[in-house]
Amino acid sequence: MAKQAITTREKDYSQWYLDIVKEADLSDYSPVRGCMVIKPTGYAIWEMIQQGLDKRIKDTGHVNAYFPLFIPVSFMTKEAQHVEGFAPEVAVVTHHRLESDGKGGLVPAAPLEEPLVVRPTSEAIIGDSFSRWVQSWRDLPLLINQWANVVRWELRTRPFLRTAEFLWQEGHTAHATHDEAEEETLKILHEVYSDFVENVMAIPVFKGLKTDKEKFAGALRTYAIEAMMQDGKALQAGTSHNLGQNFAKAFEIKFQGQNQNEIEYAWTTSWGVSTRLVGALIMAHSDDDGLVLPPRLAPTQAVIVPIYKTDDEKAATLAAAEQLKAAIGDKARVKIDARDNVTPGFKFNEWEVKGIPVRIEIGPRDVANQTVVLGRRDRPGKEGKRFVSWAELPETLPQLLEEIQAALYERAKAFRDSHVVDVANYTELAAAVETGFARAWWAGSREDEDKIQTELKATIRCIPLDQPGGEGVCVLTGQPATQQVLFARSY
Amino acid sequence: MAKQAITTREKDYSQWYLDIVKEADLSDYSPVRGCMVIKPTGYAIWEMIQQGLDKRIKDTGHVNAYFPLFIPVSFMTKEAQHVEGFAPEVAVVTHHRLESDGKGGLVPAAPLEEPLVVRPTSEAIIGDSFSRWVQSWRDLPLLINQWANVVRWELRTRPFLRTAEFLWQEGHTAHATHDEAEEETLKILHEVYSDFVENVMAIPVFKGLKTDKEKFAGALRTYAIEAMMQDGKALQAGTSHNLGQNFAKAFEIKFQGQNQNEIEYAWTTSWGVSTRLVGALIMAHSDDDGLVLPPRLAPTQAVIVPIYKTDDEKAATLAAAEQLKAAIGDKARVKIDARDNVTPGFKFNEWEVKGIPVRIEIGPRDVANQTVVLGRRDRPGKEGKRFVSWAELPETLPQLLEEIQAALYERAKAFRDSHVVDVANYTELAAAVETGFARAWWAGSREDEDKIQTELKATIRCIPLDQPGGEGVCVLTGQPATQQVLFARSY
Numbered sequence: 007m008a009k010q011a012i013t014t015r016e017k018d019y020s021q022w023y024l025d026i027v028k029e030a031d032l033s034d035y036s037p038v039r040g041c042m043v044i045k046p047t048g049y050a051i052w053e054m055i056q057q058g059l060d061k062r063i064k065d066t067g068h069v070n071a072y073f074p075l076f077i078p079v080s081f082m083t084k085e086a087q088h089v090e091g092f093a094p095e096v097a098v099v100t101h102h103r104l105e106s107d108g109k110g111g112l113v114p115a116a117p118l119e120e121p122l123v124v125r126p127t128s129e130a131i132i133g134d135s136f137s138r139w140v141q142s143w144r145d146l147p148l149l150i151n152q153w154a155n156v157v158r159w160e161l162r163t164r165p166f167l168r169t170a171e172f173l174w175q176e177g178h179t180a181h182a183t184h185d186e187a188e189e190e191t192l193k194i195l196h197e198v199y200s201d202f203v204e205n206v207m208a209i210p211v212f213k214g215l216k217t218d219k220e221k222f223a224g225a226l227r228t229y230a231i232e233a234m235m236q237d238g239k240a241l242q243a244g245t246s247h248n249l250g251q252n253f254a255k256a257f258e259i260k261f262q263g264q265n266q267n268e269i270e271y272a273w274t275t276s277w278g279v280s281t282r283l284v285g286a287l288i289m290a291h292s293d294d295d296g297l298v299l300p301p302r303l304a305p306t307q308a309v310i311v312p313i314y315k316t317d318d319e320k321a322a323t324l325a326a327a328e329q330l331k332a333a334i335g336d337k338a339r340v341k342i343d344a345r346d347n348v349t350p351g352f353k354f355n356e357w358e359v360k361g362i363p364v365r366i367e368i369g370p371r372d373v374a375n376q377t378v379v380l381g382r383r384d385r386p387g388k389e390g391k392r393f394v395s396w397a398e399l400p401e402t403l404p405q406l407l408e409e410i411q412a413a414l415y416e417r418a419k420a421f422r423d424s425h426v427v428d429v430a431n432y433t434e435l436a437a438a439v440e441t442g443f444a445r446a447w448w449a450g451s452r453e454d455e456d457k458i459q460t461e462l463k464a465t466i467r468c469i470p471l472d473q474p475g476g477e478g479v480c481v482l483t484g485q486p487a488t489q490q491v492l493f494a495r496s497y
Numbered sequence: 498m499a500k501q502a503i504t505t506r507e508k509d510y511s512q513w514y515l516d517i518v519k520e521a522d523l524s525d526y527s528p529v530r531g532c533m534v535i536k537p538t539g540y541a542i543w544e545m546i547q548q549g550l551d552k553r554i555k556d557t558g559h560v561n562a563y564f565p566l567f568i569p570v571s572f573m574t575k576e577a578q579h580v581e582g583f584a585p586e587v588a589v590v591t592h593h594r595l596e597s598d599g600k601g602g603l604v605p606a607a608p609l610e611e612p613l614v615v616r617p618t619s620e621a622i623i624g625d626s627f628s629r630w631v632q633s634w635r636d637l638p639l640l641i642n643q644w645a646n647v648v649r650w651e652l653r654t655r656p657f658l659r660t661a662e663f664l665w666q667e668g669h670t671a672h673a674t675h676d677e678a679e680e681e682t683l684k685i686l687h688e689v690y691s692d693f694v695e696n697v698m699a700i701p702v703f704k705g706l707k708t709d710k711e712k713f714a715g716a717l718r719t720y721a722i723e724a725m726m727q728d729g730k731a732l733q734a735g736t737s738h739n740l741g742q743n744f745a746k747a748f749e750i751k752f753q754g755q756n757q758n759e760i761e762y763a764w765t766t767s768w769g770v771s772t773r774l775v776g777a778l779i780m781a782h783s784d785d786d787g788l789v790l791p792p793r794l795a796p797t798q799a800v801i802v803p804i805y806k807t808d809d810e811k812a813a814t815l816a817a818a819e820q821l822k823a824a825i826g827d828k829a830r831v832k833i834d835a836r837d838n839v840t841p842g843f844k845f846n847e848w849e850v851k852g853i854p855v856r857i858e859i860g861p862r863d864v865a866n867q868t869v870v871l872g873r874r875d876r877p878g879k880e881g882k883r884f885v886s887w888a889e890l891p892e893t894l895p896q897l898l899e900e901i902q903a904a905l906y907e908r909a910k911a912f913r914d915s916h917v918v919d920v921a922n923y924t925e926l927a928a929a930v931e932t933g934f935a936r937a938w939w940a941g942s943r944e945d946e947d948k949i950q951t952e953l954k955a956t957i958r959c960i961p962l963d964q965p966g967g968e969g970v971c972v973l974t975g976q977p978a979t980q981q982v983l984f985a986r987s988y
Contacts, residue, residue, distance in 0.1 A: 034626060034629070036565045037569055037622075038565045038569060043563070046561065048562075049560075070537065070540050070544065071534070071535055072534070072535040072540055072543075073534050073535075075615075076662070078529060079602075079603050081528070089595075094594055095594065097590045098592040098593070098594075098595060099588045099615065100590075100605055101612075102586070102588050102650040103589075103650065104570060104585075105584070111570070112570050112580070114591055114612050121605050122529065123595070131527070131529075134527075138525070150537065154646075157566065
């Protein structure tokens with residue numbers, strides 16, 4: 007049913023994405039401009055992302071807290087670059103009541119003394135708290151994370167990838183020295199973000215530094231993980247900012263050092279990933295038949311579909327399904343699709359579109375033989391099918407899920423690696439960003455980056471941490487260059 | 498240190514509450530009027546509440562989703578009583594940009610075509626989605642929950658109990674019949690809310706129906722759980738609304754019945770609990786020494802405090818602490834307080850103020866004897882102390898935690914039961930609400946309720962589901978009455 011409703015990637019990649027979102031039932035449009043509804047199937051994926059990240063955030067010593075949704079406008083002005091970056095896209099609350107307009111409608115009433123911004127990010131409001139919480143070197147490091155919604159008024163939106171409101175986590179930390187802040191920034195990049203995205207979401211990423219042009223408004227340095235989508239475009243999947251002392255100075259986050267006489271400004275960091283990751287997930291693995299979920303992230307890893315015609319067969323296959331689910335226990339997240347009002351074919355199709363990693367079929371003959379048929383979502387058709395005995399299933403299924411996890415990562419990595427081209431000149435650069443990433447030596451200026459963005463619609467996604475060393479020739483200026491960068495078009 | 502900073506309940510109950518919030522480090526004021534910062538210690542409690550509720554919400558067949566923060570003003574007007582209830586207290590977004598005022602400040606720019614309300618609750622925006630998701634009887638029941646922040650502009654706020662922004666879950670469901678909606682409303686009341694609040698938070702509750710005066714704006718019927726605080730006032734800890742067809746008619750939530758010819762309006766419910774529960778928790782159990790956490794809810798259930806003077810003693814007691822923590826494993830949530838810059842006395846005091854259920858002391862003599870000293874937070878001093886051998890600790894500790902859990906519930910229940918007075922006339926009613934709840938036969942009108950509220954500052958908290966049967970005499974009117982109600986002053 008749904009399958010035919012999905013446009014192929016080849017025909018129209020953007021439409022394919024929207025079709026997957028719709029047919030896999032991940033999100034819905036809303037009457038509020040730029041805001042989406044995250045439907046249960048989509049939200050379950052986000053919950054898995056939350057769980058995996060929350061564990062890593064806590065394991066690295068952070069604690070969760072919650073700060074106000076609203077930020078007084080005057081706070082936004084305190085950090086000059088920050089305000090420049092966010093003022094153009096903030097939702098502003100100006101009234102705190104609605105009153106009748108006498109014509110059956112309502113109008114805003116009770117104007118606020120000072121308008122409030124709906125947080126686009128929380129450096130400003132958290133900086134204010136930190137200025138009270140940090141007094142002495144003993145209060146450092148302060149390692150806080152928040153799960154929250156944020157709003158950035160976007161003109162062109164797309165479900166998960168770019169929405170006016172989105173959900174995210176934002177970490178905010180304060181440290182005694184530059185080096186500790188830098189260490190934190192990189193720890194988050196490696197141990198939280200890239201570890202989760204690569205090992206759970208099965209998406210390979212490049213880790214690197216942003217150029218000054220691309221860094222966060224107010225940051226000293228921004229690190230990011232960049233993933234490649236199936237159209238060769240880049241998606242920034244997470245960012246980690248060393249904010250230096252910029253916000254500490256703007257918000258007076260000061261502490262008495264171990265040398266009791268000195269009052270010093272703290273060094274802060276911030277870092278976040280958002281519901282955008284759901285978009286990355288869709289575009290990294292899915293195919294023309296629907297969503298493909300990596301097993302470690304899949305809320306349901308396998309669905310058992312009983313196949314029967316008679317009542318006796320129904321009883322026997324359902325009993326077998328229950329027995330197998332119990333035998334598997336917590337070794338895998340398994341669901342039985344016992345619906346009686348749709349055919350097995352309909353069910354197969356639905357779980358395929360929704361990306362469930364493994365399908366387990368049990369028909370009357372399987373009951374007789376005490377076997378099941380396993381079908382892999384990542385390898386549709388005969389190739390991915392295998393017969394397994396009931397006795398073996400509790401061991402085989404988790405192994406198969408790990409096999410699929412590895413296969414998806416390898417497939418994504420092979421795709422990515424074959425779409426990264428080392429380019430030596432502008433012509434090669436222009437060609438490479440048509441289909442993927444271009445790796446180039448770079449010694450250009452910010453203006454040079456602007457020029458390339460205008461001409462090729464591509465930007466420097468990052469300066470990878472992993473550098474070959476030595477020296478090369480800048481792809482644009484021909485000058486000697488000591489670093490390589492990755493150019494790409496991006497979401 | 499902190500202890501002396503807590504005002505006694507007897508002296509000033511309101512100030513005691515604020516002191517506990519501050520000294521147990523649960524929340525902080527914010528520069529945004531009426532909004533609080535939930536500090537890590539307070540947020541960890543909220544996370545425990547979320548986990549416990551989320552499990553029960555899912556176990557009863559609901560799934561999580563997420564709907565927009567903003568609601569178009571025109572949507573608010575669709576249900577007449579709903580808009581009347583919420584219009585006076587909504588934050589309104591009117592612009593989507595800030596621009597320089599030329600004097601270093603920023604002013605709202607880019608007015609919206611239609612102002613947006615920051616959700617005070619989501620019936621209106623979810624009703625719109627439901628109208629698209631519900632088409633046929635096969636789509637029912639639709640059982641959705643959302644974890645979100647909401648904003649109600651309050652003039653008088655108090656941390657956790659009443660804040661302009663608060664965190665909550667809101668369930669929204671749609672059903673084919675009135676009876677199914679009613680069953681859902683009661684299931685949530687019993688199996689989710691009262692089960693959690695009584696069995697995990699150790700707070701006894703009255704379950705009952707709200708009077709028309711007190712019900713949710715737009716509901717057919719509102720059920721609530723009402724808890725008694727230590728000053729005898731009531732706190733509404735959770736509400737579950739049978740919305741009838743009111744919202745279905747306002748938002749066109751219609752479905753084709755099993756009899757294919759008929760299009761019917763759905764029957765909807767909504768239900769929620771919020772960060773207010775943290776306030777209930779504080780006021781139900783805490784004492785003049787600080788917070789008291791029931792073990793099942795405590796993020797940390799026991800803290801091991803090593804006591805030493807020499808380096809050798811330090812090494813021995815810390816090693817013992819690690820060994821015991823490992824032996825306890827996941828039988829209890831245990832933390833070792835290995836801080837070297839504060840005294841054991843300081844630590845004892847800090848964990849007492851923060852309400853950790855059990856303190857485990859290990860000094861050099863305990864190491865020699867292979868014993869520890871357990872101290873109960875709910876019974877300070879010698880009475881709550883006991884010696885336990887290392888070998889027994891992994892079994893004894895979980896038992897002790899359950900003992901404490903039961904003791905806290907019993908203590909709260911005994912307090913409550915001794916503060917509920919059966920009243921036969923107005924004088925007795927007036928006296929009873931000074932110190933607790935008044936149970937009375939009731940046959941009065943809405944105007945009678947208004948009169949009592951004006952005169953006694955007390956309201957009908959609920960018509961308990963648990964009724965004695967038979968007939969009595971109305972406490973106010975002297976008329977024959979068939980039901981008893983509970984009057985109280987409330988938060």
